[in-house]
Amino acid sequence: xxxxxxxxxxxxxxxxxxxxxxxxxxxxxxxxxxxxxxxxxxxxxxxxxxxxxxxxxxxxxxxxxxxxxxxxxxxxxxxxxxxxxxxxxxxxxxxxxxxxxxxxxxxxxxxxxxxxxxxxxxxxxxxxxxxxxxxxxxxxxxxxxxxxxxxxxxxxxxxxxx
Amino acid sequence: xxxxxxxxxxxxxxxxxxxxxxxxxxxxxxxxxxxxxxxxxxxxxxxxxxxxxxxxxxxxxxxxxxxxxxxxxxxxxxxxxxxxxxxxxxxxxxxxxxxxxxxxxxxxxxxxxxxxxxxxxxxxxxxxxxxxxxxxxxxxxxxxxxxxxxxxxxxxxxxxxxxxxxxxxxxxxxxxxxxxxxxxxxxxxxxxxxxxxxxxxxxxx
Numbered sequence: 001x002x003x004x005x006x007x008x009x010x011x012x013x014x015x016x017x018x019x020x021x022x023x024x025x026x027x028x029x030x031x032x033x034x035x036x037x038x039x040x041x042x043x044x045x046x047x048x049x050x051x052x053x054x055x056x057x058x059x060x061x062x063x064x065x066x067x068x069x070x071x072x073x074x075x076x077x078x079x080x081x082x083x084x085x086x087x088x089x090x091x092x093x094x095x096x097x098x099x100x101x102x103x104x105x106x107x108x109x110x111x112x113x114x115x116x117x118x119x120x121x122x123x124x125x126x127x128x129x130x131x132x133x134x135x136x137x138x139x140x141x142x143x144x145x146x147x148x149x150x151x152x153x154x155x156x157x158x159x160x161x162x
Numbered sequence: 163x164x165x166x167x168x169x170x171x172x173x174x175x176x177x178x179x180x181x182x183x184x185x186x187x188x189x190x191x192x193x194x195x196x197x198x199x200x201x202x203x204x205x206x207x208x209x210x211x212x213x214x215x216x217x218x219x220x221x222x223x224x225x226x227x228x229x230x231x232x233x234x235x236x237x238x239x240x241x242x243x244x245x246x247x248x249x250x251x252x253x254x255x256x257x258x259x260x261x262x263x264x265x266x267x268x269x270x271x272x273x274x275x276x277x278x279x280x281x282x283x284x285x286x287x288x289x290x291x292x293x294x295x296x297x298x299x300x301x302x303x304x305x306x307x308x309x310x311x312x313x314x315x316x317x318x319x320x321x322x323x324x325x326x327x328x329x330x331x332x333x334x335x336x337x338x339x340x341x342x343x344x345x346x347x348x349x350x351x352x353x354x355x356x357x358x359x360x361x362x363x364x365x366x367x
Contacts (some may be wrong), residue, residue, distance in 0.1 A: 010214050011216070011223075011313070011320060026217070026224040026311070027311035027317075028313065029311070029313060029316070029317030029318065050321055051325060059327050061328075096314065098310065098314055098318055099229075099308060099318060101231075101233065101241075109321050138224075138314025138315070140223075140224045140311065153224075
């Protein structure tokens with residue numbers, strides 16, 4: 001029996017895993033966990049997106065921080081270890097609004113992160129097969145590269161798998 | 163917020179130190195009056211950390227914590243966020259209700275509203291200090307309380323600071339009542355406009 005190693009992905013960070021390993025990010029709030037998976041080659045990738053767009057921000061040295069730069073970089077990293085872009089599909093989690101600051105609509109950064117991630121995926125022709133986004137609660141997510149399942153834990157609402 | 167684009171803004175750190183010292187002093191006097199007991203404090207410290215470390219400041223991104231957010235309006239706009247570990251929040255609630263300090267019960271509406279009120283008092287004390295330093299006036303909104311994973315609650319300030327740099331600043335306050343310690347972390351998050359206004363009011367920029 002081969003053991004699964006769970007690799008941690010921090011905030012504004014990204015990583016890849018090959019079967020049987022898994023990727024996890026703890027306590028996602030308004031950030032979005034973009035999870036990519038090539039089921040043919042069993043390669044998984046996860047990026048913890050903090051902000052929608054690197055072009056809106058002057059300080060944009062870390063590509064993993066933004067949807068528009070993090071997702072393409074993640075795909076390249078997956079391809080480098082044998083993934084094929086035409087088999088990659090996506091699952092999204094996170095993008096919550098932890099506090100109600102709706103007086104400023106643009107402040108709903110969670111939704112903006114989700115929308116931007118979807119736009120980037122669509123422009124790269126990557127299909128979104130599942131998502132668990134929005135709400136006002138945190139999520140801890142784990143993506144397993146053996147079968148691409150995404151496990152989502154919340155406080156008070158238990159565990160679900162998408 | 164060019165908080166930290168070009169190195170560290172020493173002035174802003176000094177302002178935070180000052181409001182930490184004056185504000186915390188005033189806040190604990192108010193708290194001591196509320197509970198009728200003596201409360202002590204350590205000199206608050208201003209912490210500057212990489213935004214990637216923000217989710218872990220209370221010991222781990224997936225542990226439950228309490229966050230209290232207030233909006234700022236007036237001359238300065240933005241947010242104030244207090245965060246407390248669950249254990250600090252419980253000590254504080256037990257202190258306020260005169261219960262056994264080490265007791266641990268789920269928070270009901272009463273406890274949550276008491277915690278929000280403490281957030282209100284602390285925010286008021288900090289803002290009074292900030293007003294005195296800048297001659298700017300601001301009002302705070304009704305507090306909102308969230309109990310959830312640390313990473314989720316702390317994604318709020320991390321993202322705000324992350325829009326302009328790689329560093330976040332906060333004030334760490336430690337207060338004591340006999341043998342019990344409460345650690346509360348305080349984030350002042352002005353909008354970019356307000357940050358500029360604040361520096362101008364302090365005679366810089």
